[in-house]
Amino acid sequence: MDDLDHKILQLLAENARMPVKDIAQRVSLTSPAVSSRIHRLEQEGIIGGYTVVLRHPGAPARVEALISVLVDAATRASFLAMIEQEPQVLQCFRVTGSYNFIVKVSCTDIDALEHLLTKMQKLGSTNTQIILNTQLDRNLALD
Structure with missing residues (x-):
């Protein structure tokens, strides 16, 4: 993993639904290059999946x-x-x-x-x- 991979992972950690186009602009790569890197990170198991963390406003404290x-x-x-x-x-x-x-x-x-x-x-x-x-x-x- 290089610095660009780390930057891409940080952006995805902040917002897993960030469009590839936006990631590409922020890391100064093309969209296909970012897509390729994300796919490689998924294949290597570095990205283990994407999830939704539900927060229920007004729900009783747990x-x-x-x-x-x-x-x-x-x-x-x-x-x-x-x-x-x-x-x-x-x-x-x-x-x-x-x-x-x-x-x-x-x-x-x-x-x-x-x-x-x-x-x-x-x-x-x-x-x-x-x-x-x-x-x-x-x-x-x-x-």
């Missing part, structure tokens, strides 16, 4: 949390099957350290979070951090 989970090998499959069925689970990371998973959740309220924790604690031990706010959100890591 409780987001990071839950560190320690499950033994015997319950790992059950744990993964359980979290896959839970719509409030946003992400699950396999990690090193004292716990073997970190699960990011978004629950409707504290009661829903407690209910989810109870289900997880039947399969392993947990440690929960409630997210108060987001200080930095990089949807696309640019090296």
Whole structure:
């Protein structure tokens, strides 16, 4: 990846729907050259997809949390099957350290979070951090 690729990725991270023509003007390339670069970045897996992040004005606040989970090998499959069925689970990371998973959740309220924790604690031990706010959100890591 060169500097132009980085600039294109930054522009797409700001607005994934930015027309190729506009990107081309901002990076001083032709539209076909930008299209070719975007296609290559997609093929190489650097661009993993495009998404819409929905923000619902007036929607009730949600409780987001990071839950560190320690499950033994015997319950790992059950744990993964359980979290896959839970719509409030946003992400699950396999990690090193004292716990073997970190699960990011978004629950409707504290009661829903407690209910989810109870289900997880039947399969392993947990440690929960409630997210108060987001200080930095990089949807696309640019090296």
